[in-house]
Structures are given as C-alpha cells and as structure tokens.
Amino acid sequence: MNAINEQWQTASDTSVLRLITAGSVDDGKSTLIGRLLLDSKGVFADQLKAIAGSKYTRAPDSALDLALLTDGLEAEREQGITIDVAYRYFATPARKFIVADAPGHEQYTRNMVTGASTADAAVILIDASRASDGVLLPQTKRHSTLARLLGLRHIVVAVNKMDLVGWDQAVFERIHAAYRDLAERLDIPAFHIVPLSALAGDNVVQRSERTPWYQGPPLLALLESLPVDPVREQDQARFFVQWVIRHNGSGPDAFRGYAGQLQGGAWRVGDALQVLPSRESVRIAGLLRGAQAVDQALPGDSITVVLDRDVDLSRGDVLVNAGSQPPLDKDFEADLCWLDQQALNPARLYWLKQGTRLTQVRIQAVLTRRDIHELRSVDWSGTLAMNDIGRVRLRARDPLVLDDYDTQRATGAFILIDTATNQTAAAGLIRR
The missing domain is CATH 2.40.30.10 (Translation factors)
Known part of the structure; x- marks a missing residue:
C-alpha cells in the first residue's frame, strides 16, 4: 500500500501531457489507448469484466476488445467506430496523461480539431497492412495537416498492426520514408516513429523482441520523455476577464476583483498592466487563488486579480503586461x-x-x-x-x-x- 501511495504522490508532482490520437478509420486508435490504460494499470477490474462480456466485442476469443474502453457511445460500439472525441486520464510515476481519442472518418474531421486544440502532442496511427506499399491514406494527410496548423509541438507516428505484416522491417521503412516526405511538404520540423501492435502490446509499454531492428523506446517511454511547454516570458501574459466579482458595495471593506485564467506568462503583485481595448494603465494590488492570497500566478492558474484602482473593465476585456503592445x-x-x-x-x-x-x-x-x-x-x-x-x-x-x-x-x-x-x-x- 505504501508503494502505491508513493507512486501516486510522485505522479501528482509531475507534468501533464495532453495528447490526441488521430489517423484513418480502423487504424487502431481506440485499441492503442485501451492498451495504454490496461498496461499502465489505469483500468478497474469491473471495467475489464464488462468489456469481456460485451456483445459488441470484435476481438479474438482469447483477447479483450480494448477499443471498448474508449468507445462509450452505443452507436460507436455497435458500428465499431469512434464518433465523438473520448477523453481518458491515466498516470505513470513519470507523468500524467490526458488522452483524446479522435474519430477517423472524414465526416468527423471537425471532432479531431476539437480534441487537438488543447493538445501538446499528436499520435498519428498508420495501419501497416494498408500502407505496406508506402502510400498514406487521405485521413493520415488531413490529420497531419491539422496537427501542423494547430501548432502541436510533438508528432509521434505509430505504425500499428505490424504483426499483420510479419514485423517486416522493409514495410516499416517504406512507411517511414513516406511520412518523412509528408512532413517535409507540411513543414513539420521533426517527428518520432514507432513500430507496434496495439492489440498484442508490442512496443506500446514494453520493448518487443519481434523488432530487434528498432532501436528506439516503446511508445509510453517516448511519451514520458516529450518536453511540455515551458513557462513563457512575462510580456506574453494574457488574461481574459471571465467574471467581475463585487461585494459590500461602496463600504469601507468593498471588494472588486476580476476572475479568469492566466495564459502565456507569470504575474506578481505590483506588476504594471494594460486593459484592452481601452488601453487604461493599472497595477496588480492583489492575486487570489480561490480564497487564498498569493504573491505570484503562473500560466494556467485560475485566479482573481485585484487592481490598484477602479476602471471600466468587464467580461471579455483582456489584461496584458504594460509595454507588451499586442496588435x-x-x-x-x-x-x-x-x-x-x-x-x-x-x-x-x-x-x-x-x-x-x-x-x-x-x-x-x-x-x-x-x-x-x-x-x-x-x-x-x-x-x-x-x-x-x-x-x-x-x-x-x-x-x-x-x-x-x-x-x-x-x-x-x-x-x-x-x-x-x-x-x-x-x-x-x-x-x-
């Protein structure tokens, strides 16, 4: 029990990586997430029992249909496809993960945009049995294009179902070359690529003996090592006012604060700010995280800002650092x-x-x-x-x-x- 508590205490102090799985229909996105959840001990016994007895299982008799761990809609399980974006959470001793499982069908491309808009990394799956000649499917190109447009910092290409092509290194190399060409045309600066089998678990959490020619880490170890966004410079701070908090009217203990989420930079009490679009100049008189006064706020913190003077400031206005002058x-x-x-x-x-x-x-x-x-x-x-x-x-x-x-x-x-x-x-x- 102590070992488990220590593991979770360690995980609670680590960074969070937000990632999305994308690719064409039946490339194995949901199965891959299910395998990550299962092998990282992120699935309860009753969940495994439920999917083992599901009438919608499409796995062989001796295997679990891990896709059912993420395909929660009745229509998804009935058709064996992903329709909506499913979010799953799990943690390892090294990192926490928030995973979005995006649909592969072209008509649900918009759902992929929703999931990718808050992601740090994309795992693009490619079915090795369908791309064995090195020709990539349109959805692989489309999702890679969207990942580039949305500015995702890390692209990981998971060449799935390598077991269906006999773990042929030549197939993997052809797919690697095809995606390298795609990345150059999309101006993707760098990407990682891993051969794996989501159904069998090869190279997902543990290195597989079936790929002695692959010298890189398994997928989970790679995801644990990806750097997350560093804290940006202070002059990049942006704060949309979400709610104006007032109480006690004009009394001696009257309070006026502005609630929202700080993005892009850190703030300290005393910092000079500018209100946009009015361009009024103010200073931070106090910062509250919940009901607790703090001296500093970091990117992603939900805070209440107290200013040194009353100005015309309402929902939708933006606070930025004085001197930053955004357009x-x-x-x-x-x-x-x-x-x-x-x-x-x-x-x-x-x-x-x-x-x-x-x-x-x-x-x-x-x-x-x-x-x-x-x-x-x-x-x-x-x-x-x-x-x-x-x-x-x-x-x-x-x-x-x-x-x-x-x-x-x-x-x-x-x-x-x-x-x-x-x-x-x-x-x-x-x-x-």
Whole structure:
C-alpha cells in the first residue's frame, strides 16, 4: 500500500501531457489507448469484466476488445467506430496523461480539431497492412495537416498492426520514408516513429523482441520523455476577464476583483498592466487563488486579480503586461477549419468568440483553400464547406487582440458561431 501511495504522490508532482490520437478509420486508435490504460494499470477490474462480456466485442476469443474502453457511445460500439472525441486520464510515476481519442472518418474531421486544440502532442496511427506499399491514406494527410496548423509541438507516428505484416522491417521503412516526405511538404520540423501492435502490446509499454531492428523506446517511454511547454516570458501574459466579482458595495471593506485564467506568462503583485481595448494603465494590488492570497500566478492558474484602482473593465476585456503592445484591430486574416454542415456564407454575420470576448464579424473574402491531396494552399474565391480549411479575411464589429496563433494560443484562436442556429460554424487561427 505504501508503494502505491508513493507512486501516486510522485505522479501528482509531475507534468501533464495532453495528447490526441488521430489517423484513418480502423487504424487502431481506440485499441492503442485501451492498451495504454490496461498496461499502465489505469483500468478497474469491473471495467475489464464488462468489456469481456460485451456483445459488441470484435476481438479474438482469447483477447479483450480494448477499443471498448474508449468507445462509450452505443452507436460507436455497435458500428465499431469512434464518433465523438473520448477523453481518458491515466498516470505513470513519470507523468500524467490526458488522452483524446479522435474519430477517423472524414465526416468527423471537425471532432479531431476539437480534441487537438488543447493538445501538446499528436499520435498519428498508420495501419501497416494498408500502407505496406508506402502510400498514406487521405485521413493520415488531413490529420497531419491539422496537427501542423494547430501548432502541436510533438508528432509521434505509430505504425500499428505490424504483426499483420510479419514485423517486416522493409514495410516499416517504406512507411517511414513516406511520412518523412509528408512532413517535409507540411513543414513539420521533426517527428518520432514507432513500430507496434496495439492489440498484442508490442512496443506500446514494453520493448518487443519481434523488432530487434528498432532501436528506439516503446511508445509510453517516448511519451514520458516529450518536453511540455515551458513557462513563457512575462510580456506574453494574457488574461481574459471571465467574471467581475463585487461585494459590500461602496463600504469601507468593498471588494472588486476580476476572475479568469492566466495564459502565456507569470504575474506578481505590483506588476504594471494594460486593459484592452481601452488601453487604461493599472497595477496588480492583489492575486487570489480561490480564497487564498498569493504573491505570484503562473500560466494556467485560475485566479482573481485585484487592481490598484477602479476602471471600466468587464467580461471579455483582456489584461496584458504594460509595454507588451499586442496588435489591436478590427481587420485581420485567419485560417478557418469549417465545421458546420451549412457552407460559409459571406453575406451573413457570424458571432466570433475569442476567450470570453463575443462580437460579430463578417467574412469579407475567402483567399485560399488547402488541397489535402496536393498538400498546398490554392487561390480560392468560392465558399468553404464542412471540413474545408482555408485562409479568409474578416472584419469585426469591435477591436480584438490579434496575436498570431503560433506565438500565443490564448488570443490567437477563436470560434465562429452561426447567429441563426447557434451552431459552431468554424474554428479559426489568427495569422498576422
């Protein structure tokens, strides 16, 4: 018992890696996550008993259908596919993990965007039996493109089902060469690649004797070693006001604080800030984490900020460090991944939600559309349909903080909402 407690105490002090599994249909994404959960002791006995007796199992008689650990919807289990993004959590002595299992079907590409938007790494699965000639499937290209656009720092290629090709090194090398070419065309600076079998567990948690020609670590050890985002410089701090907290009115012990989540940098009591879009100058008089006063706040902390004077500051406004001067404008360009079944309509207004800020925008022009097959952007003057990716020019009703997405995710990302249906129409990445 003491050993278990020590393991969890160690894990509670370690970093968290957020990752997403992606790839084509039946590449084994759900099975891989199930194997990671099983071999890292992240599954309870009653869960194993439940999937062993499931009427939807597709595994051989002597094996567990590990995909059932993540495919929780009835339709997913019935069809043997992933439809919605499933999140799973597990920990090892070295690190905590939050895993998003994304669907492989093209019609659910938008779900992959949702899962990847908060991820640090992507595990792109490739079915070795279907890519044995070195030809990659369209969804592999599409998900790799999205991972690059969304700025994921780490790409891990898991060549799955190597047991179906007899652990042939030549097959692995052909797939490696094909993905290397894809990475160069997408400007992916580096990637890792692992041959494995999610169903049998080879090279997932433990090194496999079937791949003496592979000198790298198993998948879990590789994921444990990936560096997470370091704390960014202080002048990159961004803080969207989520809630204005007030009590005791104008009495001697009146309180006014601004709640939200700090992104991109650290703050200390006494730091000079600027309010956007009003450009008022203020200082931090106090920081609260819950009800506890603290001297410093770090990126990702949910805090309440108390300022040295009262200013006109409400939900959707942004606090930044004085002197950082991020771009503030109504006109900008962005990459859009269109998510709605109704195509983009330039004649309509859309709601734009950036952090907690909500305003209306009009899409003035579609500039380019990305050709997934040719892996390049082509000039385009038409519309964007569901799952299309394109560069557009927009004009907002109100000024927005326009950080480039590659340098600051908190203010560089937004969603568009259909004003008539309230459906999420697109995910956007600001480009300056």
